[in-house]
Amino acid sequence: MARYLLDTNTASYVIKGTVPRVRERLLRVATSDVAISVVTEAELRFGVRRHLEATRVKAAVEGFLRFMDIRSWNSEAAQAYAEIRASIESEGHPMGNLDLMIAAHAVALGSVLVTGDRVFRWVKDLRIDDWTN
Numbered sequence: 001m002a003r004y005l006l007d008t009n010t011a012s013y014v015i016k017g018t019v020p021r022v023r024e025r026l027l028r029v030a031t032s033d034v035a036i037s038v039v040t041e042a043e044l045r046f047g048v049r050r051h052l053e054a055t056r057v058k059a060a061v062e063g064f065l066r067f068m069d070i071r072s073w074n075s076e077a078a079q080a081y082a083e084i085r086a087s088i089e090s091e092g093h094p095m096g097n098l099d100l101m102i103a104a105h106a107v108a109l110g111s112v113l114v115t116g117d118r119v120f121r122w123v124k125d126l127r128i129d130d131w132t133n
Contacts, residue, residue: 002032002033002034002035002069002071002109002111003029003033003034003111003112004029004033004034004035004111004112004113004114004129005034005035005036005037005071005102005105005106005109005111005112005113005114006034006035006036006040006114006115007040007099007102007113007114007115007117007120008039008040008043008044008098008102009115009116009117010022010114010115010116010131010132011036011040011044011064011068012044012047013132014026014064015044015057015060015061015064016057016060019131019132021131021132021133022131022132025131026131031067031069032069034068034069035068035069035070035071035109035111036068036069036070036071037070037071037073037101037102037105037106038070038071038072038073039073039098039101039102039105040102041065041070042098043098044061044064044065045061047061048061071105071109073101073105074108076108077101077104077105077108077109078104079108080104080105080107080108081100081101081104083104084100084103084104084107084123084124084126085100085104087124088100088122088123091122093119093122095119095122095123096119099117099119099120103120103123103126106126106127107123107125107126111127112127112128112129113126113127113128113129114128114129114130114131115128115130116130116131116132116133
């Protein structure tokens with residue numbers, strides 16, 4: 001079981017090195033304790049496709065993905081998604097579907113979502129750790 005699931009922004013900080021604290025924290029955690037959702041992989045790959053001329057970025061993303069445990073989205077994640085989406089929509093909180101999918105994936109895995117994005121605070125039962133602080 002992955003103890004930590006990195007959201008897309010956190011993965012980007014690792015790849016680009018823009019927030020050194022995130023890389024430093026990642027280096028202090030066992031590799032087996034960290035994963036990303038396949039949804040995050042999709043977002044990272046989309047970012048590369050948008051900037052095809054950025055070969056350095058593509059190489060950095062591919063290098064990151066090569067060493068990362070990428071978790072498949074499954075039925076448990078889909079069930080968590082349905083519950084979370086119904087809950088936050090009934091409370092009037094807007095949230096993007098991909099963020100919802102990542103949050104649901106973390107809940108289904110029993111993982112802590114590593115994120116600095118405040119939108120995730122609306123998700124009940126989601127444990128969050130912000131490595132940017």
